[in-house]
Amino acid sequence: MNDDALRMKFRAEMEAAGLDVTGRDADLLFEMWADHLPQREALRAAEVAADEEPLP
Amino acid sequence: MSGADSLCDLDLQGVAEAIARREVTSVEATEAYLRRIERHDAVLRAWVTVTADQALAQAKAADQALAQGRRPGPLHGVPIGLKDLIAVAGVRMTAGSRVLADHVPAHDAHVTERLRAAGAVLLGKLAMHEFAFGRPTNDGPLATGRNPWDVAREPGGSSSGSAVAVAAGLCAGALGSDTGGSIRGPAARCNLVGLKPTYGLVSRHGVVPMCWSLDHVGPMTRTVRDTAAMLQAIAGRDPRDPSTRAAPSPVPSYAALLEAGVRGTRLGVLRRYYMEWTGLHDDARAAALAAFDELRRQGAILEDVDVPSLDLAPAAWSAFLAEMYDYHRDTYRKDRESYREGTRIRLMMGALVAAPDLVRAQRIRARLARELRSVLDRVDALVFPGLATPALRFDEISTRELMPAGARHTTPWNLVGLPAVAVPCGASREGLPLSIQIVGRAFDEPTVLRIARAYERATDWHRRRPDPAGWRLS
Numbered sequence: 001m002n003d004d005a006l007r008m009k010f011r012a013e014m015e016a017a018g019l020d021v022t023g024r025d026a027d028l029l030f031e032m033w034a035d036h037l038p039q040r041e042a043l044r045a046a047e048v049a050a051d052e053e054p055l056p
Numbered sequence: 057m058s059g060a061d062s063l064c065d066l067d068l069q070g071v072a073e074a075i076a077r078r079e080v081t082s083v084e085a086t087e088a089y090l091r092r093i094e095r096h097d098a099v100l101r102a103w104v105t106v107t108a109d110q111a112l113a114q115a116k117a118a119d120q121a122l123a124q125g126r127r128p129g130p131l132h133g134v135p136i137g138l139k140d141l142i143a144v145a146g147v148r149m150t151a152g153s154r155v156l157a158d159h160v161p162a163h164d165a166h167v168t169e170r171l172r173a174a175g176a177v178l179l180g181k182l183a184m185h186e187f188a189f190g191r192p193t194n195d196g197p198l199a200t201g202r203n204p205w206d207v208a209r210e211p212g213g214s215s216s217g218s219a220v221a222v223a224a225g226l227c228a229g230a231l232g233s234d235t236g237g238s239i240r241g242p243a244a245r246c247n248l249v250g251l252k253p254t255y256g257l258v259s260r261h262g263v264v265p266m267c268w269s270l271d272h273v274g275p276m277t278r279t280v281r282d283t284a285a286m287l288q289a290i291a292g293r294d295p296r297d298p299s300t301r302a303a304p305s306p307v308p309s310y311a312a313l314l315e316a317g318v319r320g321t322r323l324g325v326l327r328r329y330y331m332e333w334t335g336l337h338d339d340a341r342a343a344a345l346a347a348f349d350e351l352r353r354q355g356a357i358l359e360d361v362d363v364p365s366l367d368l369a370p371a372a373w374s375a376f377l378a379e380m381y382d383y384h385r386d387t388y389r390k391d392r393e394s395y396r397e398g399t400r401i402r403l404m405m406g407a408l409v410a411a412p413d414l415v416r417a418q419r420i421r422a423r424l425a426r427e428l429r430s431v432l433d434r435v436d437a438l439v440f441p442g443l444a445t446p447a448l449r450f451d452e453i454s455t456r457e458l459m460p461a462g463a464r465h466t467t468p469w470n471l472v473g474l475p476a477v478a479v480p481c482g483a484s485r486e487g488l489p490l491s492i493q494i495v496g497r498a499f500d501e502p503t504v505l506r507i508a509r510a511y512e513r514a515t516d517w518h519r520r521r522p523d524p525a526g527w528r529l530s
Contacts, residue, residue, distance in 0.1 A: 028401045029405070054418030
């Protein structure tokens with residue numbers, strides 16, 4: 001994913017979360033979010049069996 | 057024993073025994089710590105609030121009780137400190153944040169009540185990373201503290217002040233909290249024993265939360281015996297914290313089996329995930345291997361074990377930051393500028409966790425717990441390096457990483473709530489503390505502490521003290 005696409009995805013997620021962040025905070029949040037993205041994708045890609053329930 | 061500094065070099069049990077034997081009064085012990093705080097805390101920055109007058113009044117009452125032949129608890133007259141997210145009635149509690157700069161709780165936390173009942177003298181409130189997830193800072197009234205082993209390095213967090221104060225002899229023992237390693241990390245960085253008890257063994261009533269389902273409160277001390285003594289004082293059910301419903305009642309004696317040794321104890325070495333990981337510092341690996349050899353020499357049976365879902369644990373842990381965001385949501389919207397920048401950014405990361413990701417994390421968490429139950433059916437405990445590296449210099453700390461330093465070594469055990477203790481096990485080539493971590497079955501703190509004590513008893517690492525001559529800023 002190129003930088004423009006990444007930023008578009010980031011803005012969409014901020015909007016969905018109801019976050020109104022601009023300026024330096026937005027830049028720092030984007031950096032951290034992008035840095036953490038591989039971990040989140042690994043979690044999403046994890047294979048889980050249909051009968052694996054969450055902890056209550 | 058002679059001199060205030062030699063008293064401050066004792067461990068908690070040493071101080072307690074000196075008071076019980078009337079070699080020193082509680083007032084003298086309290087004054088000794090207060091003088092040492094006065095002398096060194098401008099550099100070390102371990103304390104946010106020192107309650108000297110209240111502490112001296114408590115110490116005086118403890119001495120009077122002793123004079124009347126009463127010693128109501130094992131911590132009688134012993135000066136201790138509390139991380140500044142644990143409530144003490146009438147004493148400001150900041151949680152390391154300007155958001156709570158004027159907050160004065162009306163009631164004690166459950167653990168504060170229990171420590172008072174055990175006779176402890178409360179010296180004050182200890183520095184911490186903002187809301188247990190901010191970044192270290194040396195600026196302002198809410199500085200997070202410097203490592204007494206090298207003041208150019210961070211002491212680990214978020215229970216930074218608790219670790220600094222105990223390691224530097226500014227109190228005899230302390231409580232911290234641990235959501236992703238905040239007891240074990242600073243303990244490892246500062247040559248202390250730090251126990252994250254089983255989830256639900258120690259009440260969190262009156263403790264500012266970070267993530268409810270991951271939060272634990274526990275002791276940070278110089279020795280395993282000290283940790284057992286503090287745990288004994290604070291463990292057990294509390295109707296005000298529903299997570300404690302599963303705790304044993306009454307709790308067992310945590311000191312009873314401490315000296316029983318490890319002959320025949322089966323220990324699982326998480327070789328693939330920890331020992332073979334390329335991020336593990338050579339000195340940390342060598343110190344852990346030497347510790348395993350010592351346990352083997354004493355008769356423990358070590359075998360390699362693997363837990364596949366550990367690979368996903370830090371990522372799963374990060375999804376629970378949604379809990380942290382929800383706790384702060386209203387305050388953040390009204391007063392976001394009162395949070396430090398680093399905390400603010402991390403809080404917002406919690407807002408960006410999607411609901412399906414949190415559910416996926418809960419499913420991985422359940423699987424991890426299942427895999428660990430299976431492994432812990434075969435072995436009594438797991439052993440591995442406490443952290444991957446010795447303490448970092450302040451200028452080495454990343455500002456963009458979401459996860460706490462050492463997350464690989466600490467966060468899995470918050471997810472599953474198993475008891476985990478960090479124990480000093482060596483020094484790096486630069487003389488910085490190293491540690492091993494021991495993890496056991498739920499509510500099996502007696503076994504975890506027995507293994508830790510067996511190792512400690514055979515080694516001198518826990519007797520090392522940082523040199524106050526180095527507590528200067530260049």
